[in-house]
Structures are given as C-alpha cells and as structure tokens.
Amino acid sequence: MIGMSAEKKVGIIVGEASTDLFYFASRKDDYPPKWEYLMVPAREVVEGEEKDVQVLAQVERVVSASQILSREVDFEAITRILQAQVEDLRTWGQARILGYISFDPQTGQRKVLLPRRAVVPGRPVFVAPISLLEEFYSAIGDDGLYVGRLISRSDVPVYISASGFRRHVAIIAQTGAGKSYCGGVLMEELLEHGATLVTIDPHADYVFLSRMVTTKGEVKHPLSDRITVFRNPLSTGRYSEKDLVNIQSFEVAFQDLDSFEICDITGIPEKFTRLQEAVRIAVDNLSSTGKRYTPQDLFNQLDKLSRDEQQESDIRRGARSATRRIRRLLGLRIFGAATTPLSLLLKPMHVSVVDLSGLNDRSMDYVVYRILSDLYDLKAGRIEQGDLTEFRYPIYVLLEESHKFIPRDGATLASDVINKIAAEGRKFGLFLTLITQRPSKVHPDTLSQCNSQIVMKLTNPEDQDAVRKSSERMSHELIGDLPGLNIGEAVIVGEVTPAPVMVKVRPRKTREGGS
Secondary structure, X not given: OOOOOOOOEEEEEEOOOXXXXXXXXXXXXXXXXXXXXXXXXXEEEEOOEEEEEEEXXXXXXXXXXXXXXXXXXXXXXXXHHHHOOOOOOEEEEEEEEEEEEEEOOOOOOEEEXXXXXXXXXXXXXXXXXXXXXXXXXOOOHHHEEEEEEEOOOOOOEEEEEOHHHHOEEEEEOOOOOOHHHHHHHHHHHHHHOOOEEEEEEOOOOOOOOOEEEEOOEEEEOOOHHHEEEEEOOOOOOOOOHHHOOOEEEOOEEHHHOXXXXXXXXXXXXXOOHHHHHHHHHHHHHHHOOOOOOOHHHHHHHHHHHHOOOOOOHHHHHHHHHHHHHHHHHHHOOOEXXXXXXHHHHOOXXXXXXXXXXXXXXXXXXXXXXXXXXXXXXXXXXXXXOHHHOOOOOOEEEEEOOHHHHOEOOOOOOOHHHHHHHHHHHHHHOEEEEEEEOOHHHEOHHHHHOEEEEEEOOOOOHHHHHXXXXXXXXXXXXXXXXXXXXXXXXXXXXXXXOOOOEEEEEOOOOEOOOOO
C-alpha cells in the first residue's frame, strides 16, 4: 500500500503529549491509517543550540467515537438521529515518537535522537515525507543491507545496518510466516557484503543459495564459487547430491576424539572418575593398534575391559557402567574415515551451509556442538589450526531451528557452547543469528543476548511473552501488532535499525530450499 501524499496535514495534537507519545484529532473522512508515519515540527536543543527538527512518529491506534450514537441507544433512535442529521462523530489517534535526525558537526555522521521536549498540543501533524523516511531507513554508505520496503509506504526502501550484526540477532516467527525466507534474504545481503558465514541448516532451506531465480529460469549465482554446502555422507538428505552444486563432505573421524570429548558427548561427568578412567584405558588400547576404529569398537573394548579379571574391580565396574553411556554413540550417524578440517568451512567472504537434513536429532546436536565448539575455541585462541590460527575475520553463525539446540532446560550437547557464544562471542568476533518459531522454548539467557530482533507473525501468547521479556525495544503496542502481520511482514528493532520499523521483506534472489 502506498501511503498518503507527503506533507499532507492530517491532524492536530490534542490532550496530553510526552516525549514518546502524543494524541491527535483528525477529520472523520480524512485520517491517517494505523502504522502510517507522521511528521511533527518541533524545537530541540542540539549540540547546545536550539534548532527546528522534524520529529518522526508512527500511528499506533485510530479511534472513531460518538457520544450520541452510543451502544446504549436502540436502533430506532439511531435511525431518527441519522435522519435528523445530528451527529457528533470525532476521530482521533495515538502516535509513538520514533525520534529525529541530527548530524554530528565534526564527522557529519547521522544520528537518530529521541526528543527531550514534549511536542506541543495545537501543533499540526503531517504525513511524513518520503525524504524523511529515506533518511531514517536508507543505507549509509556500504553499511546498508536491503531487506524490503515499509509496510505502510511501499515507495520507501528499508536498509538495516550490517554493523548491527556485530551484535547477536534473532529472527522469530510462527511456522509459515517467512522466517527462513527472511534468513535467506539476509544471507544474500551478507554474502554480497563479503561476510564469512556458517549456516546450520536442519531442513535444507539454504542449500540452493548458489542458484538465482530469474524470469528465464534458474541461473548460477555470480558468487556461487563462494558458497559451499556441507553434508555428512551418512545423511539421507532432503535433496539428492545431483540437485546441488559445490557440495562437500562433512564428517568426523571417531579416532580423532580423545577420551575427554567422548565423555562429554556421552554425558559422563568429571566426578564419575571410574567411568572416565575406563574410557581412557579403552581409547588408549584402541589407539595403540594404529588402526581406524569406530564407536562400536570402543563399545566392544569397554565390554572386554569389564570382563578382564586382570583389571582392578573399580575399572571393571566403571567399564560396565560406561558401556551403557557409550551405547548412545552408536546412534550418531556422522563418523567417517577422516575429519573435515575447519579451514574448509572458514574461507574469508564465504558461506558454508551445513545441511543436516536426513540426520536424527542426536546426530544434528553433535554436529552443531562440534562445529560451534571448534569455532569458539579458534576465535578465543584456544586451538591452533594451521592457516586459521590468526583468523581475523568476524564469523557470523546463522542457527536455524535454534530451539532444538538451545532449549530452556539446556538438555542438549550444543546448549553450553551456544550459551557461551551468546555471552562472550562478540569480544572474539563470533556472532549469532538465531532463527526460531518457538522463542518460548529457547533458553532465555541466550535469547536476551540478541540485541536486535526481526519478529514476524506470532500468535502464541507464550511466544509473544518470551519476545517481550527478551527485548526492551519491543513495546506492548508492537507485541500486540504481531498477530496482524501478513506472511513476509516483520517488525525490526535493535542495533540493526535506528528506530523500530515495520517492513515487507523483499523477494529473494536465490531459490528457497524450503518452498
């Protein structure tokens, strides 16, 4: 929908006004619709000098009311009132102030500031001109990521800040509202801006990123050589390998795991010293052969150890108990002949899509744990991996279905490292983008670390409450608007935008795997 004509007077400020909210009266047949952008002339002290500014606001509520035509009046009386042409219909609205633009006198950098003075009743209210909206929501140099257009003003493009992704971000929407589609748009933009991305993809939503959709059919993306899909050879996959391009194997050699990591992924805590010692002995016995071994070989070795009369009784009992834990490894379908080096996933200005479709939940959990643990250890300087030892580029991790990997109870293998990245990753240049349809099931500590949120249609009250608790920038009114959003529409708040914005996400350039 194209908004009302720019700089058209649509009301007068009435009643009580504050620095963040005002009310306005309008003509009954000529009032701005909900979500329209308004402009109010005001005076503010900027850099110690009083100046005229244009304050931007957005309509949150519109009301038509009549005292004569009330609910208590019966139908016949209403008919007589209308025949007598006696009416007192009045229209008024409520608008939330978004801020005004100021430019730093030294650097010329644009800033969005909130007023320190309340707008004045009696002042006129105008429809915000396109030029003002573009100043608020358009690109600043190379920092802008084009994500769509204003819902209420489709003539105004919206750019969010690439720098804002140096904080954690959450994309939240109920199933079918377009969250993965939006994630694809962001990946396209970040790829074109030279970002290094690792995308965890449980449902193969992003495996066709290297294909562009045109009116003449699919063509190769100009940056397709910077996009790689990784898949475990044991995965059935959502799409066959012949459907994909730039596909590589992702696997882990079981013999590359030391006894401590095996204990971690099987849930043997440090306090279970007998079990841990039994696993260490079994691993040492297998390693001494110099041959490749599997989880089944470890299970067999522990079983043999539990029956070895030459071993101490504590070790035999520990081995017997450990076999029950090690049995969990037999269901992980990701171990292969060689471990995929981290350097293949981390190429500068490259997108690595880790396709987990076709793996069971426990296998997905382990892959996410393994990749994110290695990424964290690399960026924190805890491991050295050849050319990656001083990997200086920021790494952006896009985690689809994040509620599966970071649940409220923290019951997954990957939850600890995700929480750690959420709390500490920024200082190492490791940034998360969480995508979920159930924010109420995501660990609240992790969700609250997401300084920016892109929230689409959301009707579940528990999920709405989780969004409200995790973001101070999501007002009660914006939360109330979420059920009324259409597919592909979103509210964006946080570090990626100078002011809250409601946007219709642009069409994807690339093929959507989940369509």
